[in-house]
Amino acid sequence: MTADSTVPPQRTLVDEMRRLAAGLAIEDRVRLLTGATAWTLHELPSIGLRSLAVSDGPIGVRGTGDSLPSAQMPAPSAMAATWDEDVLGALGVLMASEARRKQVDVVLAPVVNLQRTPVGGRHFECFSEDPVLTGRMAVAFVRAVQGAGVGACVKHYLGNESETDRTSYIARIDRRTLREVYLAPFERVVLDAGVWTVMAAYNGLDDGTESAPATEHHGLLTSILKQEWGFEGLVMSDWQATKSTDESALAGLDLVMPGPGGPWGEALLAAVRSGRVPESAVDDKVARVLAVAQRAGALSGRPGQVEPYRVPGGLPGPDAPAVRGLLRSVAARSTVVLRNENAMLPVAADAVRTIALIGDNALDPFVQGGGSAHVVPPHQPDLPAALREAFPTAEVTAHPGGATRRHIPLALYDVVPGGFKVRALDAAGAVLEERHHDAPWDGWVRAVPTGTAEVTVGADLRLAEPGRHVVELCVVGAHRAYVGQDLVSASDHRAGSEVVLDGSAGHPAGTSHPVDVASPATVPVTATLQVVDAAGFGRFARLEVRYRPPSKAPADDELTAAVQAARAADLAVVVVGTNPEVESEGWDRRDLALPGAQDELVRRVAAANPRTVVVVNAGAPVLLPWLDEVPAVLWWWLPGQEGTGALADVLVGAVEPGGRLPWTLPASAEDVPVPDAVPVDGVVHYTEGTDVGHRAWDRLGHSPAREFGFGLGYEAWEYGEVRAGAWSDSAGVIVTVEIANVADRPSREVVQVYLEPPAADPRRPVRWLGGFTGAEVAPGERASVQVAVPPRAFQVWDEDGPGWRTPAGRYRLRAGRSSRDLRVTTVVDVPPT
Numbered sequence: 001m002t003a004d005s006t007v008p009p010q011r012t013l014v015d016e017m018r019r020l021a022a023g024l025a026i027e028d029r030v031r032l033l034t035g036a037t038a039w040t041l042h043e044l045p046s047i048g049l050r051s052l053a054v055s056d057g058p059i060g061v062r063g064t065g066d067s068l069p070s071a072q073m074p075a076p077s078a079m080a081a082t083w084d085e086d087v088l089g090a091l092g093v094l095m096a097s098e099a100r101r102k103q104v105d106v107v108l109a110p111v112v113n114l115q116r117t118p119v120g121g122r123h124f125e126c127f128s129e130d131p132v133l134t135g136r137m138a139v140a141f142v143r144a145v146q147g148a149g150v151g152a153c154v155k156h157y158l159g160n161e162s163e164t165d166r167t168s169y170i171a172r173i174d175r176r177t178l179r180e181v182y183l184a185p186f187e188r189v190v191l192d193a194g195v196w197t198v199m200a201a202y203n204g205l206d207d208g209t210e211s212a213p214a215t216e217h218h219g220l221l222t223s224i225l226k227q228e229w230g231f232e233g234l235v236m237s238d239w240q241a242t243k244s245t246d247e248s249a250l251a252g253l254d255l256v257m258p259g260p261g262g263p264w265g266e267a268l269l270a271a272v273r274s275g276r277v278p279e280s281a282v283d284d285k286v287a288r289v290l291a292v293a294q295r296a297g298a299l300s301g302r303p304g305q306v307e308p309y310r311v312p313g314g315l316p317g318p319d320a321p322a323v324r325g326l327l328r329s330v331a332a333r334s335t336v337v338l339r340n341e342n343a344m345l346p347v348a349a350d351a352v353r354t355i356a357l358i359g360d361n362a363l364d365p366f367v368q369g370g371g372s373a374h375v376v377p378p379h380q381p382d383l384p385a386a387l388r389e390a391f392p393t394a395e396v397t398a399h400p401g402g403a404t405r406r407h408i409p410l411a412l413y414d415v416v417p418g419g420f421k422v423r424a425l426d427a428a429g430a431v432l433e434e435r436h437h438d439a440p441w442d443g444w445v446r447a448v449p450t451g452t453a454e455v456t457v458g459a460d461l462r463l464a465e466p467g468r469h470v471v472e473l474c475v476v477g478a479h480r481a482y483v484g485q486d487l488v489s490a491s492d493h494r495a496g497s498e499v500v501l502d503g504s505a506g507h508p509a510g511t512s513h514p515v516d517v518a519s520p521a522t523v524p525v526t527a528t529l530q531v532v533d534a535a536g537f538g539r540f541a542r543l544e545v546r547y548r549p550p551s552k553a554p555a556d557d558e559l560t561a562a563v564q565a566a567r568a569a570d571l572a573v574v575v576v577g578t579n580p581e582v583e584s585e586g587w588d589r590r591d592l593a594l595p596g597a598q599d600e601l602v603r604r605v606a607a608a609n610p611r612t613v614v615v616v617n618a619g620a621p622v623l624l625p626w627l628d629e630v631p632a633v634l635w636w637w638l639p640g641q642e643g644t645g646a647l648a649d650v651l652v653g654a655v656e657p658g659g660r661l662p663w664t665l666p667a668s669a670e671d672v673p674v675p676d677a678v679p680v681d682g683v684v685h686y687t688e689g690t691d692v693g694h695r696a697w698d699r700l701g702h703s704p705a706r707e708f709g710f711g712l713g714y715e716a717w718e719y720g721e722v723r724a725g726a727w728s729d730s731a732g733v734i735v736t737v738e739i740a741n742v743a744d745r746p747s748r749e750v751v752q753v754y755l756e757p758p759a760a761d762p763r764r765p766v767r768w769l770g771g772f773t774g775a776e777v778a779p780g781e782r783a784s785v786q787v788a789v790p791p792r793a794f795q796v797w798d799e800d801g802p803g804w805r806t807p808a809g810r811y812r813l814r815a816g817r818s819s820r821d822l823r824v825t826t827v828v829d830v831p832p833t
């Protein structure tokens, strides 16, 4: 008996659970199919089932209601920029450990939607624009999470490449594109990683044969996922995505999230009783829930005995040295060198006496994107401190260089020394609860007591200097808000869960109010706020109090001051980028420009100091019109809790920034093949077909600023001989590439192999990624790197024929450093089958 044969195959487990399900009362069975709360499922002590807990998401485990900090990882696009499955594996193990610490059974990650357009709002949450890179990263991550006994949930199935009108649009994708591109990473994660759960998306899908919301799409959920791929896990809906009872239940959805409430429950019970939904369908869903519970150790199987959540002792928290070290190393390794003239980087720690650190994002780095991926990190980023540590003999000064945000900053402690008094009132105006928040306060009032009808907020602003102060109030839902006696902001419109889905609860619009004082004064801010009942997203009230003093320098003056500081320094480090107003779940970006006057800032600083390094702090592409005019440019991503130390490591060369772009960086907005994410008449039509990302750039012959796969690292490489092994129907082809590290430090190269078809074919991309392998090579050494290109890389989906088919002929295999820096070529002959 081999070791493997002792593990029951999934099918056995689900079959076993079907038998268990069939013995339960129909009411119990149906109840298990809707969440109990926003993040938990129902327990059923009669069979020893405890409540399962799920939690977001791709950069860490937020938890189900505690306020304990979480390990905050670099954004998934940064993870993918490592092109390193071992890194994804290490992060997956950390994710599982965080899930256990937070008593979570299933982590709502990874996102394997593709970066179809650079303006996509959740671009930073996706790995890549490429289906092969995405699939490989996701498989490594899921295997590691699940290998540690925690479930993963691959999402959002399918066609959730836009955020605009995400709960209603239909993605129109032809069946060939669906198979070859958008289903591909899901297929890998189901078949190669055995993912426990899949999340059905908000949007709908029209594949030419069926047009339906993803939660009701029989073809997607049953025909492809469960029947063809044999998926024996659980399909849950995205949060509040399910709109129907019979259609979704019959299509193959297994679990409605969140709960309580929603379209199943009593309505599903009635559908079963009337015979519209067969009981066997319910049993299948319940069996899938129970199978996940069994795997998670949540099902004792002993009536009346509910296993408590088992947390092994000694789990490291997000501040543990091993966790910090891992996150710091990944953030450094994912950083992409876009330009490094005359090997300006790295900078020896003792080579500079003064460093001018410049930029809004230098003072307030954007380390995580907005939306459901958000976690509370153990500490706030402090880039000046990180640089002072890395350059111990240098003087580091910090300069904002001009504001880049639409909103002014949250009011700080010195303006609101007494903090904020928050009261929950019942309908009669009686105080149910009183809370206090120190400034700065993010303005969220969550978990209000039952019976709360409205919330009041009061604070005294200390205006310490004469002049014009500006107070900005950003509020969600119906409210009245005053500064002094002035009614500054008011609305009678009562908000619901739409404000969570469209992101406006996280980023409320603001009203600015000038306050002129001739001498120091204290001015009260008072507000009465609606309690928003956002169904499964919870009940909350929200008011942000933002403030700007009269003495705040105008942006122009700040920019000039930064340029002066740069001129006087040995080294200028300018950090430009996006911010939470730009990159978030809930909306798509309107353009690719850096916000504010950051382009001007870079140009003027670089003109003032020839030793200027520009660091781009963004998850998704932004236009860098000065890219080839400044000496050194690094892409730093949304780097997570250890990003600042990682950047310091990169600057001094303690770690090589070995990242390669997992997407294409456009040079101009006009060149972008898919420039927007906006549905037309409710439809997002994927007219580019299989030409996603770099494939479209190649088809159109457009020149990006930096191409897919690009990254200079700190070293130089030579490519030698390339050989293709013999073709094998089961294994594809192994391509062997000789490379040499011709520089003076160890380095990691990512050898990328792209395929070109036997003959130009308008239905196949001009060139596509077939495989890649990373190799660490010592200075002056050579390496023989083997890149496996699997059979699927050669296949096409024949809609009218047998499905997958391998067109015969001579394929060109081109290996190199990026999708455009192809150094060597060989061929493989694929015989007719």
Ligand code: BGC
Pocket (backbone or CB within 6 Å): 056, 057, 108, 155, 238, 239, 372, 501
């Ligand atoms: C997002 C999902 C997330 C869920 C729960 C939804 O709005 O689309 O990715 O897992 O909320 O937070």
